[in-house]
Amino acid sequence: MDSMTRERITPQRLLRENRTRLRLTGRATEGIEGPAVEPHQLRMVAWRPDQLPGIHYLRVVEGEQWRQRDAESSVAWCAEMMVGEPFALIIADGAEPSGDEQRYFERAAIPLFTSPLPAERVQAELIYYQRALLGESLILHGVFLEVHGVGVVLSGEPGVGKSELALAMISRGHRFIADDSPEFWRNGDLLSGSCPAVLQDFIEVRGLGFLNIRALFGDSSIKLRKNLQLLIELKRMQPTELGQQNRALESFAYRDILGTRIPMITLPVTAGQQLAVLVETAVRVHIQRRQGYDSNRSFMDRQMQMMETK
Numbered sequence: 560m561d562s563m564t565r566e567r568i569t570p571q572r573l574l575r576e577n578r579t580r581l582r583l584t585g586r587a588t589e590g591i592e593g594p595a596v597e598p599h600q601l602r603m604v605a606w607r608p609d610q611l612p613g614i615h616y617l618r619v620v621e622g623e624q625w626r627q628r629d630a631e632s633s634v635a636w637c638a639e640m641m642v643g644e645p646f647a648l649i650i651a652d653g654a655e656p657s658g659d660e661q662r663y664f665e666r667a668a669i670p671l672f673t674s675p676l677p678a679e680r681v682q683a684e685l686i687y688y689q690r691a692l693l694g695e696s697l698i699l700h701g702v703f704l705e706v707h708g709v710g711v712v713l714s715g716e717p718g719v720g721k722s723e724l725a726l727a728m729i730s731r732g733h734r735f736i737a738d739d740s741p742e743f744w745r746n747g748d749l750l751s752g753s754c755p756a757v758l759q760d761f762i763e764v765r766g767l768g769f770l771n772i773r774a775l776f777g778d779s780s781i782k783l784r785k786n787l788q789l790l791i792e793l794k795r796m797q798p799t800e801l802g803q804q805n806r807a808l809e810s811f812a813y814r815d816i817l818g819t820r821i822p823m824i825t826l827p828v829t830a831g832q833q834l835a836v837l838v839e840t841a842v843r844v845h846i847q848r849r850q851g852y853d854s855n856r857s858f859m860d861r862q863m864q865m866m867e868t869k
Contacts, residue, residue: 567595568692570647570670573617577688580756581681583649586656587664587671594646601646601689616645617685621678622652637663645669651678683753683783687742696744697817702762703741703752703785705734706842710752710785712741713838715793719828722764724793727835734782735772738762743787743816750819753784789845790814790823791838797829811848822848 574583601617618640628636637660640648647670650656655673656664664671674681690696701714702725713721722738729735737754738761744751754760760773760781773781811822824841826834844854 567597568601569595573647574670574672577685581674581676581684583672583674585670586650586673587661587669596646616643617647617649618643618645619649619651619678619682619685620654622650622654625650625652625654625656633657633660634663636660637667641667641669647672649674649681651676651681679783684756686784687753687756690742690744696742698740698742699752699816700739701741701790702738703736703754703787704728705736705782705785706839707733707846709789709842709845710736710787711789711791711838711842712752712787713791713793715828716795718765719793719795720834721793722762724834724838725762726764726770728838729772729776729780731835731839735760735762735776735780736782736785745817745819746786748819750787750816750821751784752787787816787821789842790821791841792823792825793828793834794825795829796827811845 570588574585574588577583620640648664649672651674653673653675656671661671676684699712699714701712702721704711704713704725706728713724715721725735725738736752737758740755740758741752742755760771761769762772763769811824813820814823815821822845824845826837826841828834847854
């Protein structure tokens with residue numbers, strides 16, 4: 560990845576720089592130059608894309624969908640794959656196009672590649688590749704989860720219990736994205752994040768070592784990508800410090816990440832706390848605030864009304 564430059568992307572460059580990692584094989588590339596596009600113009604899509612101007616689609620097709628095609632309507636199937644004039648087409652999951660289908664894409668000048676890897680993995684790796692080209696990404700140290708549909712990073716100093724808390728959250732039905740080094744990138748006005756491929760599915764828990772969350776809890780416990788919507792910082796506090804903390808903060812703090820303001824809540828860590836319950840509640844409070852309801856403000860307003868009445 561270190562050798563990548565901000566030069567325009569061509570299908571040939573895509574194949575050259577991802578051949579080993581994605582085990583790509585060119586099936587219809589002979590004599591096809593393909594377009595040269597800026598990295599930000601390339602969109603990774605599965606199956607059928609929306610039509611947007613200025614976007615070049617790199618379509619990734621699931622092998623199961625390809626295998627279920629009707630052999631008698633192969634031409635119509637190929638034509639459907641070309642909706643939106645894709646930059647290139649990748650058939651994943653080890654599915655193979657027929658010779659006639661390869662010749663069809665050669666005549667249409669659409670580069671066709673195959674990969675034995677799952678379609679979801681191919682798409683995730685290509686997004687990571689695109690981010691590296693754009694150079695607009697960073698790593699946040701913490702655990703990235705999906706809690707009640709919200710992308711949440713648990714952060715805090717080493718040893719504060721992030722991984723143990725994440726394990727508790729996963730066991731309660733929430734989804735795991737990345738441990739220790741989730742990577743984030745600008746996606747329009749949003750901040751999207753995923754796990755580096757080398758760490759995919761694994762979390763390190765003191766006393767237990769590296770755990771494979773997918774193997775332990777099943778595929779439904781894993782989320783490959785998510786927009787970051789909330790930071791929760793775990794902070795050790797002594798009882799005296801806890802007593803000095805403002806009970807009703809008037810607003811969330813915010814942290815600027817790649818030009819995006821992300822709400823942040825600090826949760827005190829003390830003995831005997833049920834942190835999983837607190838994290839779930841913090842996420843629900845965040846959802847309420849997005850919908851326009853602030854319970855702290857509501858409570859303070861009620862107090863003011865009672866004082867004015869008296």
